[in-house]
Amino acid sequence: DDASATLWNPAGLVQLGHFELSSMYLNYPVPNVSTQFISAATPLLWDSSLGLSLLFTGEAGLYQEQTIAFSYGQDLYNFIPLLPVAVGFSIKQLGISFTGSDPQDPLFKLGSRVKQTTGTLGLIYQVLPSFKLAVVADNLTSPSLSLNPEEALEEQETNKLFPSFHLGGAYTRHQGSSPSRGERYKTEYTFSFEYVREQVTETVRLNQLCLGAELWLLELGLPGDSAVAVRGGANLSGKSTTNYSLGAGSRFAFGQKVGAQLDYAFSYYDPFNSIGNHHRFSFSLAF
Numbered sequence: 001d002d003a004s005a006t007l008w009n010p011a012g013l014v015q016l017g018h019f020e021l022s023s024m025y026l027n028y029p030v031p032n033v034s035t036q037f038i039s040a041a042t043p044l045l046w047d048s049s050l051g052l053s054l055l056f057t058g059e060a061g062l063y064q065e066q067t068i069a070f071s072y073g074q075d076l077y078n079f080i081p082l083l084p085v086a087v088g089f090s091i092k093q094l095g096i097s098f099t100g101s102d103p104q105d106p107l108f109k110l111g112s113r114v115k116q117t118t119g120t121l122g123l124i125y126q127v128l129p130s131f132k133l134a135v136v137a138d139n140l141t142s143p144s145l146s147l148n149p150e151e152a153l154e155e156q157e158t159n160k161l162f163p164s165f166h167l168g169g170a171y172t173r174h175q176g177s178s179p180s181r182g183e184r185y186k187t188e189y190t191f192s193f194e195y196v197r198e199q200v201t202e203t204v205r206l207n208q209l210c211l212g213a214e215l216w217l218l219e220l221g222l223p224g225d226s227a228v229a230v231r232g233g234a235n236l237s238g239k240s241t242t243n244y245s246l247g248a249g250s251r252f253a254f255g256q257k258v259g260a261q262l263d264y265a266f267s268y269y270d271p272f273n274s275i276g277n278h279h280r281f282s283f284s285l286a287f
Contacts, residue, residue, distance in 0.1 A: 010088030013049035013073035047075035116143035162199035
């Protein structure tokens with residue numbers, strides 16, 4: 001339900017009631033390797049929203065992956081009152097560049113950069129006021145990011161992105177005082193799940209179950225709309241990609257029209273995973 005929906009589920013953009021700018025930095029334990037993400041989203045007329053995001057991962061001076069996504073979300077409820085559904089799509093340009101490549105290497109005889117275009121479709125269904133279901137289909141066109149079309153078939157398959165499918169749900173409840181009496185809720189908690197089915201190669205498929213929990217403490221005696229959140233999560237898989245996360249966040253306001261949110265998460269990977277533990281920092285502004 002924020003500007004990062006451009007990356008996760010474009011249908012979620014319709015939940016924005018304001019312009020939002022969001023950024024994220026992910027620090028890996030490998031020297032000079034990091035991920036940066038920035039996105040902007042704004043609501044439009046007729047319960048629609050528009051978003052643009054850039055995602056970069058790589059090692060400075062050597063290698064970089066990039067994703068540029070143009071996203072649109074549309075709420076169908078006001079057009080079809082019996083259908084509390086939001087839909088969205090993203091057009092994504094994927095790119096790989098080897099900035100430190102050796103021109104004499106046969107792998108780069110056709111160049112050291114490649115770009116392809118693909119798409120994402122998303123849907124959110126409001127089952128109950130406190131429960132939502134979502135479905136996402138990603139990499140719909142199965143793009144290949146192979147630098148050399150003449151390379152071995154096995155290598156071409158390694159550089160191919162197959163479609164992935166996500167089914168998720170989120171249950172959110174408020175507790176404490178009632179806004180109808182001019183009072184704010186004291187707490188808000190959310191439990192979520194996501195099932196991911198991803199095809200890695202022609203013969204290898206990855207099934208993953210993701211679980212998450214978040215608690216917002218809203219009534220802290222702080223000025224404005226300040227609030228604090230704590231979070232926990234787990235990604236469960238049998239392919240050495242299991243990891244666990246802990247995080248926290250803070251939301252605060254600048255006057256009556258500008259809000260900000262700062263978040264941090266630590267992810268712990270099992271000893272068999274080569275990625276290692278890493279840290280995420282995000283910062284968002286809402287106008």
